[in-house]
Amino acid sequence: MRRYLIIGLLSFLGFPSLTSAQDSTNTSKSTVPVEGTMGFRTFWMSTSYFEDFKGDYALGQAAFLRLKTKDFRGFSIAARYTLFANVWSSDLLDRDPITGNFNRYEVGLFDVTNPAERFFGKLEELQLKYQSKKITGVFGRMDINTPFINPQDGRLSPTFVQGAQLAYRPNNAHQFTGYIIDRISPRSTSGWYDVGETFGLYPVGQSTFGKPSLYKGKTNSHFVSVLEWKGQVLPEMSLQFNHTFVDNVSSTYFLQALNDWKQPGRRYDLFTGTQFILQNGVGEGGNPDRTLQFKHPEDLNYVFSGRIGIKNPKMQWHLNYTRIDGRGRFLSPREWGRDPFFTFIPRERNEGFNQVDAITTYYQRNLPSAGLQLYGFAGLHFLPDPTDVEINKFGFPSYAQANLGGRYTPDWSKGLDFHLILMSKINIREGEMKPQWIYNKVDMFHVNFIVNYQLTWK
Numbered sequence: 181m182r183r184y185l186i187i188g189l190l191s192f193l194g195f196p197s198l199t200s201a202q203d204s205t206n207t208s209k210s211t212v213p214v215e216g217t218m219g220f221r222t223f224w225m226s227t228s229y230f231e232d233f234k235g236d237y238a239l240g241q242a243a244f245l246r247l248k249t250k251d252f253r254g255f256s257i258a259a260r261y262t263l264f265a266n267v268w269s270s271d272l273l274d275r276d277p278i279t280g281n282f283n284r285y286e287v288g289l290f291d292v293t294n295p296a297e298r299f300f301g302k303l304e305e306l307q308l309k310y311q312s313k314k315i316t317g318v319f320g321r322m323d324i325n326t327p328f329i330n331p332q333d334g335r336l337s338p339t340f341v342q343g344a345q346l347a348y349r350p351n352n353a354h355q356f357t358g359y360i361i362d363r364i365s366p367r368s369t370s371g372w373y374d375v376g377e378t379f380g381l382y383p384v385g386q387s388t389f390g391k392p393s394l395y396k397g398k399t400n401s402h403f404v405s406v407l408e409w410k411g412q413v414l415p416e417m418s419l420q421f422n423h424t425f426v427d428n429v430s431s432t433y434f435l436q437a438l439n440d441w442k443q444p445g446r447r448y449d450l451f452t453g454t455q456f457i458l459q460n461g462v463g464e465g466g467n468p469d470r471t472l473q474f475k476h477p478e479d480l481n482y483v484f485s486g487r488i489g490i491k492n493p494k495m496q497w498h499l500n501y502t503r504i505d506g507r508g509r510f511l512s513p514r515e516w517g518r519d520p521f522f523t524f525i526p527r528e529r530n531e532g533f534n535q536v537d538a539i540t541t542y543y544q545r546n547l548p549s550a551g552l553q554l555y556g557f558a559g560l561h562f563l564p565d566p567t568d569v570e571i572n573k574f575g576f577p578s579y580a581q582a583n584l585g586g587r588y589t590p591d592w593s594k595g596l597d598f599h600l601i602l603m604s605k606i607n608i609r610e611g612e613m614k615p616q617w618i619y620n621k622v623d624m625f626h627v628n629f630i631v632n633y634q635l636t637w638k
Contacts, residue, residue: 215638217246221336222631225286230623233615234276238269240289242336246305254312260305262337264370266290266298276619284383284620285527288335291370293381300370304340316347321372324359326406327434328424330517332367334526334628339517340365342372343403353413359406366515375427376401378515379466379474385532385573387471388509393573395474399466401427416440428463430475430511434520451498453487453522459510479508481534487522489542497543498522504536509573525557525581527603527626532573537562551590557583560608566617577609579622595635601628 219242226237244262272287272295287295307320321342325331331338342363349355365372366381373381380396387393408422422434434457441450461477470476482505489498500522504510512519512531519529523538530536540559547553559581566575582604589597607613607622 213250215248215250215636217244217634217636219244219246219632219634221633223289223336224627224629225289226627227283227285228625229619230625231618233278233619234274234283236270236272236283236286238272238286238289239267240336241265241267244304244337251311254310256309256311258305258307258309259303261301261303263301264290264299264336279615279619281616281619285626288368290336290368292368294370297370302337302365302370304337304365314349316345316349318345319343321365324361326359326408326424326517327422327436327520328432328512328517329361329364329404329406330520332518334518335368337367339367339515354409354411357406357408357410359404361404361406362402364404364516369515374402375404376466379513382514383574386569386575388476388570389471390569393474394472395466398469398472399429399474400464401429401466403427416442426462429461429466430459430479431462432457432459432512436520448490448492451487451489451491453485455483455485455520455522457481457483457485457510457520459483459506459512461508474513475511476508479506479511481506481508481510483510483521485522493546495543495545498541500538500540500542502530502536502538504530504534506534509534509571511573523559523561525559525583526601527583528561528579528581528605530561530563533563533576534571535564551588553587555583555585557581565609566614574621575614575617576621577607577613577617579605580608581605593633596631596633599628599630599632601630602626603628 221242223240228235242262242264244260246258246260248258249256269286272283275282291297291300305321307318307322310317321340322345323331323338324341329341341361343359343361345357345359347355347357361375363372363374364378366378369381376399379399384393384396405425406422410420412418416439418438420436424432436455437453439452443449459481461475461479463477465477466474483502485502487498487500489496502521502523509532514529514531518524519531521530523540525540530538538559538561540557542555542557544553544555561581562578563576564572566572566577584602585600587597587599603626605622605624607618
């Protein structure tokens with residue numbers, strides 16, 4: 181019975197009727213004390229390889245309902261529940277016959293901890309919120325977007341956290357925010373986990389001893405604290421400082437400066453950005469046993485990332501560079517979020533390495549009259565050799581990546597948009613390549629086609 185109810189809700193994609201309902205609710209005053217958002221995401225993903233590795237495909241569907249009470253003396257309650265379905269896919273439980281490894285990409289549309297589950301649901305938000313002119317407080321399950329814990333919303337639903345958030349905004353130029361987090365629901369999972377339990381839900385890579393990492397289920401960490409400040413220090417300059425402390429594992433400092441350089445009388449304005457990141461191990465690195473540690477307590481890593489570009493209302497272009505250096509691997513659980521580096525390109529990351537040089541570029545063209553945005557990424561990522569296990573966690577070769585994408589937002593249906601991503605990664609390492617360095621990593625072609633629709637009423 182539950183399966184049929186889920187199928188019925190997930191297939192409820194009647195855009196014209198929903199649009200009519202949206203228009204009618206916006207033109208009349210509602211006395212209902214609850215605001216709501218209903219959203220649908222349809223996601224097609226496929227991966228193929230230049231050689232005879234196992235290709236995969238999947239069609240996923242998600243539907244969520246978020247309800248929020250209207251403010252009463254600054255207080256409100258909100259909840260969000262999402263349903264997920266594997267509508268159609270290749271056999272994601274079948275290993276690649278050459279490497280013996282499982283699929284990496286398509287399985288992320290569903291529950292990576294139980295890929296056989298074709299239908300499931302998750303209570304993603306349940307929170308009490310207080311908001312005044314200068315103070316915001318949230319307690320319970322909530323969304324989050326910080327440099328190292330963020331939505332990483334490249335699948336059917338983003339990452340959520342459980343804990344407390346307090347934000348203070350003394351004026352329009354500054355905001356101070358703090359989080360205490362005791363549970364996390366990573367993207368591509370169906371459950372909620374204590375902080376230590378989230379380590380290893382995604383592929384664990386290899387340890388510094390050259391064998392599969394063993395920290396899954398063995399990481400002792402009870403909370404994460406995040407302190408952040410954002411400030412508009414000058415009309416053309418903003419700063420962001422973030423400190424993310426992972427109990428018994430690591431401490432990471434992040435500093436970012438963004439500048440807009442107005443060019444009066446010219447077609448383009450100039451913009452620049454710089455980032456500096458410092459990370460060190462804390463406590464036992466997750467476990468006193470060296471073979472079970474997530475991070476070596478004596479690691480000390482630093483990252484520099486820079487950006488320069490031009491922009492106007494119709495386009496933007498930028499060139500980016502990142503250097504990862506120091507002692508040991510730069511590590512941040514992939515279960516929690518994507519890299520904050522300027523060189524990040526969707527569908528790959530540079531976490532888990534050291535001695536990295538990455539150069540990327542990005543171009544975006546806006547065609548607002550047609551409801552269209554076109555963009556492209558290209559990058560070269562020079563990683564340590566896959567045989568250097570001490571600073572290459574995932575046995576990943578140096579690679580080139582290119583993404584082409586387009587977003588279409590039609591004017592005939594408010595809340596509807598389409599998104600296409602074409603991605604390819606190519607090995608640029610010289611010499612003999614092991615199959616394990618190719619499958620799920622390079623010499624591939626990857627396609628995403630996404631349809632989003634949201635209906636909101638107040």
